[in-house]
Amino acid sequence: MKLPPDYVSGFIDGEGSFFIVISKHPQKRLGIDARLTFAVEVRDDDIEILESIRETLGCGIIYRLDYKRYGWFPHALLKVSSIGEIRNKLIPFFVEHPLRAKKRLSFKLFCQAAEIFAQKMHLTEEGIAKLREIQKQMNQYGKKGGIPSVRQGAGKPRARRGENSVK
Amino acid sequence: MKLPPDYVSGFIDGEGSFFIVISKHPQKRLGIDARLTFAVEVRDDDIEILESIRETLGCGIIYRLDYKRYGWFPHALLKVSSIGEIRNKLIPFFVEHPLRAKKRLSFKLFCQAAEIFAQKMHLTEEGIAKLREIQKQMNQYGKKGGIPSVRQGAGKPRARRGENSVK
Numbered sequence: 001m002k003l004p005p006d007y008v009s010g011f012i013d014g015e016g017s018f019f020i021v022i023s024k025h026p027q028k029r030l031g032i033d034a035r036l037t038f039a040v041e042v043r044d045d046d047i048e049i050l051e052s053i054r055e056t057l058g059c060g061i062i063y064r065l066d067y068k069r070y071g072w073f074p075h076a077l078l079k080v081s082s083i084g085e086i087r088n089k090l091i092p093f094f095v096e097h098p099l100r101a102k103k104r105l106s107f108k109l110f111c112q113a114a115e116i117f118a119q120k121m122h123l124t125e126e127g128i129a130k131l132r133e134i135q136k137q138m139n140q141y142g143k144k145g146g147i148p149s150v151r152q153g154a155g156k157p158r159a160r161r162g163e164n165s166v167k
Numbered sequence: 168m169k170l171p172p173d174y175v176s177g178f179i180d181g182e183g184s185f186f187i188v189i190s191k192h193p194q195k196r197l198g199i200d201a202r203l204t205f206a207v208e209v210r211d212d213d214i215e216i217l218e219s220i221r222e223t224l225g226c227g228i229i230y231r232l233d234y235k236r237y238g239w240f241p242h243a244l245l246k247v248s249s250i251g252e253i254r255n256k257l258i259p260f261f262v263e264h265p266l267r268a269k270k271r272l273s274f275k276l277f278c279q280a281a282e283i284f285a286q287k288m289h290l291t292e293e294g295i296a297k298l299r300e301i302q303k304q305m306n307q308y309g310k311k312g313g314i315p316s317v318r319q320g321a322g323k324p325r326a327r328r329g330e331n332s333v334k
Contacts, residue, residue: 003267006177007174007176010177010179012177013181015181015182045269049180049267100174100216100219102212102213
């Protein structure tokens with residue numbers, strides 16, 4: 001079900017995250033892999049709202065996160081990491097239906113980072129340095145004021161590879 | 168600044184809480200005090216969005232919470248506990264601009280509880296028993312599936328009396 005666009009902006013201002021992931025990757029030319037990610041995570045029994053948000057945004061993949069070994073309820077995660085979808089769907093959506101809380105500042109930096117990817121600068125040393133600078137600024141807006149994590153909730157364990165199963 | 172109403176519904180679906188507080192109160196006839204509360208809490212540097220939400224809802228008081236001794240950032244809390252404001256402003260707002268995630272179920276129970284207050288049933292043993300029953304159902308929808316708290320975030324310390332200063 002499609003949602004009122006302003007509803008989605010409000011929900012994302014509270015619950016969404018924009019971030020840059022820069023990791024080691026020996027197979028890549030610079031030995032570094034850089035990616036942009038938009039994510040919003042809810043308890044698994046609230047997955048329907050993620051499905052509606054995905055339909056309204058017109059992009060994203062929903063994952064189910066099993067936090068059993070932490071004694072947590074399972075969660076559901078809507079994630080957009082495709083640079084094409086980020087540039088052609090996600091960013092235009094939030095330009096048209098703006099975020100209004102502090103998260104709008106993260107989004108602004110996320111848009112700057114997307115420009116670097118658009119120009120293929122993320123494949124150069126110079127581009128990676130710029131992305132690291134933007135990432136540092138974005139982390140200031142996180143709940144913990146600097147510790148990057150999918151959701152930055154207090155005490156939230158990070159999902160490990162293999163724990164997630166694509167829906 | 169007033170916000171698009173759907174934006175507020177989206178934000179509250181992510182970040183808001185509806186709850187019933189039932190506590191001992193020797194001065195009251197039954198020795199019990201029952202109250203309804205709507206609350207939404209953000210980091211203090213995001214207080215402007217709470218001010219805009221208050222303006223859009225047309226009710227509520229903003230408190231500042233000093234979590235210094237927990238090593239947390241200070242927070243800001245928008246709270247509506249006046250039964251008149253809940254019945255005449257808050258509830259009509261969310262009836263007109265509906266919540267769409269699981270929180271809509273808490274809201275529905277909150278409306279049932281407001282009806283008990285409207286009929287002054289909260290001053291009777293029977294009414295308190297009904298409120299306790301509704302409270303139990305509402306707690307099932309919380310993040311921890313049953314532990315009542317202002318925000319039910321993982322590891323979040325509760326504000327103590329005297330730590331809050333009215334803005």
